[in-house]
Amino acid sequence: MRIGLPKEIKDQEFRVGLTPAAVQSLCQRGHQVMVQTEAGAGSGFEDSDYKAAGATLVADAATAWGQDLVVKVKEPQPSEYGYFRPDLILFTYLHLAAERSLTEALMASGMEAIAYETVTAADGRLPLLTPMSVIAGRLSVQFGARYLERQQGGRGVLLGGLPGVAPGTVVILGGGVVGTEAAKMAVGLGARVQIVDLNVDRLAYLETLFGSRVELLYSSSAQIAASVPQADLLIGAVLVPGRKAPTLVSKALVGQMRPGSVIIDVAVDQGGCIETLRPTSHSQPTYVEQGVVHFGVPNMPGAVPWTATQALNNATLPYVLKLASQGVDALATDSGLAAGLNVSAGQIVHPAVRGCFPTWPSSLARCWRRCEQPA
Structure with a gap:
C-alpha cells in the first residue's frame, strides 16, 4: 500500500505520525511511504533519517495526502479539507464531538476516517489514547x-x-x-x-x-x-x-x-x-x-514531541501495519480497530459520535450532493 505522512500544521504541533523506525517496518513489508519534507523535524527526526528508512521524500502536502492511507497525529485543519476524497483512509486523532465543520467535511468526502481515540482493546481500554x-x-x-x-x-x-x-x-x-x-x-x-x-x-x-x-x-x-x-x-x-x-x-x-x-x-x-x-x-x-x-x-x-511521538508510534504501529496490509478489510478482522471507525462512506458510524449530532441526516454526503444538483 502507498502511505502518506504529511507534516502537521496545527499551531506548534511538532509531533509526527510515523517515526523513521515505523517507516522502516512498513517498507520492509513492501509498502511505499511518502514523507513530506521536514515532517519529523519538530520531533528530532531529519529527512535523511526517513530516506535511510526507505521512505520517499515529497516536497508538498498534496502528494503526501494523495496516497491510499494517510497517517497523522492531529485532526485535519480546514486548509487540509481539500485533500479529502472517497478512496482515502485517514488514521489520526479526530475528536469529532467538538469539531462540527470537520465532521461535515469528512462526511461530504465519502472517505474512511479512523480515530485513534476510539480504537478499543479487548479489555475496553483505549490503547491509542492512553500514551x-x-x-x-x-x-x-x-x-x-x-x-x-x-x-x-x-x-x-x-x-x-x-x-x-x-x-x-x-x-x-x-x-x-x-x-x-x-x-x-x-x-x-x-x-x-x-x-x-x-x-x-x-x-x-x-x-x-x-x-x-x-x-x-x-x-x-x-x-x-x-x-x-x-x-x-x-x-x-x-x-x-x-x-x-x-x-x-x-x-x-x-x-x-x-x-x-x-x-x-x-x-x-x-x-x-x-x-x-x-x-x-x-x-x-x-x-x-x-x-x-x-x-x-x-x-x-x-x-514534548520527542517523547510523545515515540510513545504514540509504539501504540499505533501495529494498527498501521494491519491497515497497510489489508486496507479497510482489517476492520472486519479486528473489532478493536473497527471501533476506531468514526466516518465511513458519508455516514457517521460510531454510535457515540453520532449521538453528538442527532439532528443530522444519516448521510450528509448524499444530502449535500442532492443540494448541489441543478434546480
Missing part, C-alpha cells in the same frame, strides 16, 4: 505550576509549599488515566491533592496507589461545589469516549475561585467539563476569566 493521556496528565501539573507563578498571571503559589507555609491545593475532576498521572505529579511536588470521581471501584483502586497522600472524593454537585473554590490548580480530566464531556463546573462556580488560580482542562478537545474554558493554542495558551487563569491547549503533548 497521550499519560503525557497530558503529567503536563497538566507541569503547566499548572508554571501559570501559578505571579509573572504568568497566577497567585504566586508554590505547589509544594515549604516548612511553615501550606502547600498549594490541586483538585482533579476525574480519576482515569489523566487524573491519575496528574495526581502522581502533584503528589511528587508536595501539593495537597484531591481526586473527585463517580466510580467507587476506581476510587478504591486509587487508594491502593496513593494511600492517604491523596483525598479521594465521590463526585456530586455538592462535592464539586465544595472542592473547586479551594483549588489553586483545577484540572479537568473527564473523558466520555467519542462524546462531549459533561459540564461539571459552572461559570458561577469558577467565580468563587481565588483570583490568580489556574484551570487546565485536558479534555478541551472533546468540549471540556468546565463552562468557562475554551480551546487555546501553544502560541497563546491562556486567558483570564472571572479572575482565573484558563489554559485550554488541546494538543498539550505537542509540547
Whole structure:
C-alpha cells in the first residue's frame, strides 16, 4: 500500500505520525511511504533519517495526502479539507464531538476516517489514547505550576509549599488515566491533592496507589461545589469516549475561585467539563476569566514531541501495519480497530459520535450532493 505522512500544521504541533523506525517496518513489508519534507523535524527526526528508512521524500502536502492511507497525529485543519476524497483512509486523532465543520467535511468526502481515540482493546481500554493521556496528565501539573507563578498571571503559589507555609491545593475532576498521572505529579511536588470521581471501584483502586497522600472524593454537585473554590490548580480530566464531556463546573462556580488560580482542562478537545474554558493554542495558551487563569491547549503533548511521538508510534504501529496490509478489510478482522471507525462512506458510524449530532441526516454526503444538483 502507498502511505502518506504529511507534516502537521496545527499551531506548534511538532509531533509526527510515523517515526523513521515505523517507516522502516512498513517498507520492509513492501509498502511505499511518502514523507513530506521536514515532517519529523519538530520531533528530532531529519529527512535523511526517513530516506535511510526507505521512505520517499515529497516536497508538498498534496502528494503526501494523495496516497491510499494517510497517517497523522492531529485532526485535519480546514486548509487540509481539500485533500479529502472517497478512496482515502485517514488514521489520526479526530475528536469529532467538538469539531462540527470537520465532521461535515469528512462526511461530504465519502472517505474512511479512523480515530485513534476510539480504537478499543479487548479489555475496553483505549490503547491509542492512553500514551497521550499519560503525557497530558503529567503536563497538566507541569503547566499548572508554571501559570501559578505571579509573572504568568497566577497567585504566586508554590505547589509544594515549604516548612511553615501550606502547600498549594490541586483538585482533579476525574480519576482515569489523566487524573491519575496528574495526581502522581502533584503528589511528587508536595501539593495537597484531591481526586473527585463517580466510580467507587476506581476510587478504591486509587487508594491502593496513593494511600492517604491523596483525598479521594465521590463526585456530586455538592462535592464539586465544595472542592473547586479551594483549588489553586483545577484540572479537568473527564473523558466520555467519542462524546462531549459533561459540564461539571459552572461559570458561577469558577467565580468563587481565588483570583490568580489556574484551570487546565485536558479534555478541551472533546468540549471540556468546565463552562468557562475554551480551546487555546501553544502560541497563546491562556486567558483570564472571572479572575482565573484558563489554559485550554488541546494538543498539550505537542509540547514534548520527542517523547510523545515515540510513545504514540509504539501504540499505533501495529494498527498501521494491519491497515497497510489489508486496507479497510482489517476492520472486519479486528473489532478493536473497527471501533476506531468514526466516518465511513458519508455516514457517521460510531454510535457515540453520532449521538453528538442527532439532528443530522444519516448521510450528509448524499444530502449535500442532492443540494448541489441543478434546480
